[in-house]
Structures are given as structure tokens and as C-alpha cells.
Amino acid sequence: DSGVTQTPKHLITATGQRVTLRCSPRSGDLSVYWYQQSLDQGLQFLIQYYNGEERAKGNILERFSAQQFPDLHSELNLSSLELGDSALYFCASSVEGARYNEQFFGPGTRLTVL
Amino acid sequence: AQSVTQLGSHVSVSEGALVLLRCNYSSSVPPYLFWYVQYPNQGLQLLLKYTTGATLVKGINGFEAEFKKSETSFHLTKPSAHMSDAAEYFCAVSDRGGKLIFGQGTELSVKP
Numbered sequence: 076d077s078g079v080t081q082t083p084k085h086l087i088t089a090t091g092q093r094v095t096l097r098c099s100p101r102s103g104d105l106s107v108y109w110y111q112q113s114l115d116q117g118l119q120f121l122i123q124y125y126n127g128e129e130r131a132k133g134n135i136l137e138r139f140s141a142q143q144f145p146d147l148h149s150e151l152n153l154s155s156l157e158l159g160d161s162a163l164y165f166c167a168s169s170v171e172g173a174r175y176n177e178q179f180f181g182p183g184t185r186l187t188v189l
Numbered sequence: 190a191q192s193v194t195q196l197g198s199h200v201s202v203s204e205g206a207l208v209l210l211r212c213n214y215s216s217s218v219p220p221y222l223f224w225y226v227q228y229p230n231q232g233l234q235l236l237l238k239y240t241t242g243a244t245l246v247k248g249i250n251g252f253e254a255e256f257k258k259s260e261t262s263f264h265l266t267k268p269s270a271h272m273s274d275a276a277e278y279f280c281a282v283s284d285r286g287g288k289l290i291f292g293q294g295t296e297l298s299v300k301p
């Protein structure tokens with residue numbers, strides 16, 4: 076158990092819908108990362124937050140947004156869903172968000188868009 | 190920009206044989222390198238990491254990796270494979286902001 080929790084574990088929805096994925100980092104970790112894992116793209120970085128502030132953005136679509144709350148949990152919002160958004164979404168956390176910090180991954184949320 | 194290449198999307202070994210999973214990186218700054226393992230239907234677990242110092246890094250479950258700057262490599266090895274090692278393995282490099290850039294992954298199969 077990494078100490079990072081993600082809910083829900085599975086999500087099935089239809090095209091055009093909006094969903095919210097939730098992540099609680101390990102106790103004491105200030106930085107949260109979101110990654111997308113799909114068969115064709117592999118593991119791709121989406122976005123990083125540090126202590127409530129956005130720190131880095133990767134290949135995140137404009138239809139996707141995220142935030143980190145004062146209690147440090149984070150939510151990833153996916154809207155106007157398309158079939159291609161079906162993937163495994165991971166949240167990871169680290170102490171400071173520095174290059175040398177190891178990241179601890181949650182179990183993931185599997186999103187299926189029908 | 191940093192990048193990672195894992196040679197071989199699938200590697201199959203016999204139980205008790207040497208495991209060698211290859212990773213080459215490209216980095217414009219001194220790299221920080223990581224190996225993660227993903228078991229079916231689970232998240233990623235850190236096996237080991239190289240930041241600075243000793244180039245031979247020992248990790249969990251008997252795995253180790255050697256950082257070779259001249260070859261821009263960070264190959265993962267284990268002397269004797271166990272059935273429980275069957276999983277997908279990812280090599281990653283962290284960029285300036287700390288985000289991880291992953292290789293394509295190598296699926297390891299272990300035959301009895």
C-alpha cells in the first residue's frame with residue numbers, strides 16, 4: 076500500500092459526459108501528479124500541483140482540468156468525454172515535487188467511455 | 190528534453206535465469222532515473238532510483254541497476270528470476286520540475 080488513495084476504482088460513462096477523479100496523497104506529501112496510461116500512448120504526464128498551486132502541465136487536453144485543495148487532495152475533471160479518453164488514470168504524490176523525490180502511485184482509476 | 194527508450198516490449202526468461210531489462214535515456218542535465226514495476230491491475234511501485242553517488246543501485250526484491258553515463262544506460266538486472274517477478278517494468282527519468290517521463294514499458298514473463 077503506497078498510502079495514495081484514488082476513487083473511484085472504476086468508472087463507466089458515455090461520450091459527452093463529465094467525470095471527476097479524486098486523489099488523496101500520502102500524509103505529508105505536498106506535490107500531486109496526474110498521469111494517463113493507455114495502450115497507444117503509454118504513461119503520459121498530465122499535470123502537477125504543489126501545495127495548492129499548479130506547477131507543471133504536460134499533454135493535458137483543454138477538456139481536462141485539475142485542482143489541489145487546501146487539505147492537499149486533488150481532483151481531475153474530464154469533460155466532453157470521447158472514446159479515446161478511455162484509459163487508466165494514476166495519481167502520484169511526492170514530498171516536495173523535486174527531481175530526486177520518488178513518487179508514490181495510487182492504484183488508479185480505470186475510465187471506460189462508451 | 191529528456192526521453193527514455195526501453196529495448197524490448199516483451200522479455201521472457203525461465204525461472205532461475207538472469208533477468209536483464211534494458212533502458213537508455215536522453216537528458217540535457219544530470220539525470221535522475223527510476224525503475225517502477227506494475228503488477229496486473231495495480232499501480233506502479235518503485236523498485237529503485239539513481240540520483241547521485243554510487244552508480245550501482247540496489248532495489249527491492251533483489252533487483253539492481255547500474256548507471257552508465259558513457260552509454261546513457263540504466264539497465265535493470267536480477268540474478269535469478271522468480272515466478273512472482275512477472276509484471277510490467279517501466280524505466281523513467283525525471284525532468285526539472287519533477288515529472289516523470291516513462292519508457293514504453295517491458296513486460297516480463299517467467300516460465301517455470
